[in-house]
Amino acid sequence: MVISMTGFGRSRIVSASFSVNVEVKTVNHRFNEINVRMPRQLLKIEDKIKKKLNEHLRRGRAEVYIMIEGDGTVTRKIQVDWKLLEEYYMIINQTREKFNIEGNLSLQDVLSRQEFLHIEEMDAGTEELENLVLRATEEAVLQCKQMRVTEGVELSKDLHTSIQQLDTNIDEVKEIAPFVVSAYRERLMKKIAELVQGQFDETRVLTEVALFSDKIDINEELTRLKSHVQQFNQTLNDQEPIGRKLDFLVQEMNREANTIGSKANDSTITKKVVDIKSLLEKLKEQVQNIE
CATH class of the missing domain: 3.30.230.10 (Ribosomal Protein S5; domain 2)
Structure with missing residues (x-):
């Protein structure tokens, strides 16, 4: 989901x-x-x-x-340091008697001294x-x-659209791929015929074509790419968090697309690979916002 x-x-x-x-x-x-x-x-x-x-x-x-x-939220309580206050009071009286100082200690004098009296705030909790x-x-x-969840519904619609477009592009590449080898064979035979005036070893040409065919073969990559697309669609319906799995699948699809792009010796396939990578980049951005 x-x-x-x-x-x-x-x-x-x-x-x-x-x-x-x-x-x-x-x-x-x-x-x-x-x-x-x-x-x-x-x-x-x-x-x-x-x-x-x-x-x-x-x-x-x-x-x-x-x-x-x-x-x-907060309760307040007055805290009094009675011992210190008592000592303070005794010192005041002793000083008054010793130096013959007139005057009385008022309540205001006591209340104004934060050393003796302060308000403590206590959390309710x-x-x-x-x-x-x-x-x-x-x-x-x-x-x-x-x-x-609501935003996920919209994301799901976009993902289905993008993955369907991706699947269509893969199918188009699969249709084109077989013609790349035959076209190469025709170009190679025509070029050799021009150089040797029609006399050449066809066996060597076929060997060269076979080597080229093996080199540019992308069937395996296309098969894995289709498999990843299928897994992606299945994962969209899972009830567990799917974001990490989708992100991994997009990375794997991107790897296959890069391999196809490097092996394919055809301009049409190259253009399709560009479209595929563009769709994968869009999918990557989308799946990074999925739980």
Whole structure:
């Protein structure tokens, strides 16, 4: 089944305490790579989030953004260093008595000193929040997957069109190939006849033609090329991820096309090979976006 690696999904879930927003964006990648950007308090469920994503995304690079809003996301607590504050208070009184300094220590003096008193923020990390994040993640990744499937349908149509054109070109080369040897034989005999005025050893000519025929024989390459086309068509219907297999088949077809181009001693076949390589280049670009 053709599934694109490009997609996007977004989900927003609101409760009495929290508002959770999750965005999932996927692009082409050789392997399955997931990057999650989220608040620190959710790090303990990062593995659960990635597992949820891996249930639906088999290949590609996924960027996941998780944003949380709400009063329950952070709790604040006042921390007081009582021991240090007590020492500070004693020093103030001792200094006042020793140097006969007038004045009183006010509450404002204490509150303004960050050494004694500071506000500590503590992450909520509640079970409710974690469940909301996992729900929103699943909704977002399902939207992303649906977009990938939809785009895959269009990709499949293009692939079938390209591979059909490729198959047609291969058939045309197969029709032309047998005439290349016979045409060479006629040219060779005509040239020799002109040089020796009709007296020549036909056996040597046939030997030369046989050697030439063996040298430019492309039947084996054409057979393998047709086999790869057949495998390509069959793979398009597989239910498992097929991107890597299709990419490998395109590489193999390109190798066969290069061999045919180097062996064929015919301008018509050369033109057909150019068309075949052009189609293979298009297929290569298309399959690189398939999961």
